[in-house]
Amino acid sequence: MRRNISLVLLVLFIIGLYVLQNKGVVPFVMKVLESDLFDVKEEEEEQLGKIRNERTDFAFMHCKAAMLDEHVVPENSEFPSDKYEAWALGGRNYILRSEVLADSQEGRIAQKFVCKLRMTGDDQANPDSWSILGTELNPAEGGAE
Structure with missing residues (x-):
């Protein structure tokens, strides 16, 4: 049972x-x-891969400011204007690569830097709308200027 x-x-x-x-x-x-x-908002859809537009210009500007603020490069470093490469990774994430001219014991040298960042707000001109995910500085091929 x-x-x-x-x-x-x-x-x-x-x-x-x-x-x-x-x-x-x-x-x-x-x-x-x-x-x-x-769903991704339609206004947020953008080309993935190598890209250059107004948003990446602001991203480059914020990367330069972050590298100076975090003392990754000396304060008297010079960033060649508008000479950068940018890649859109999707989800408002970007990688930027460029050069910076910095003083060293050998004189003024060119170094490559990479910056990964994410746009977190709606105003691309506002630094608070960006989050720097990482920066890296490497010696450039060719050395001193």
Whole structure:
């Protein structure tokens, strides 16, 4: 008798799980997937890969300021204006590469720098709308100027 009740309860439990999944879990998951939660706003869609536009110009400006503020380069360093390469990674993330001329014991030398940043706000001109994810400074090929 006890075995029959256990078997009936097992079957009822399996049927209950099946109904719960089909009537509760699956419709909820489908509703979430169809929502705008995972959609990228159309105005945010941009070309991925190598890019140059007004937003990357501001990104370059903020990268230069961050490198000076964080003392990655000396204060008297010179950034050749508008001489940079930028890549859009998607999700408002960018990588910028350029040169900086800095004083050293050998004289003024050119060094390459890379900056990864993300636009977090809506105003691209505002430094608070950007988050610097990392900077790196490397010697340039060719050496001193």
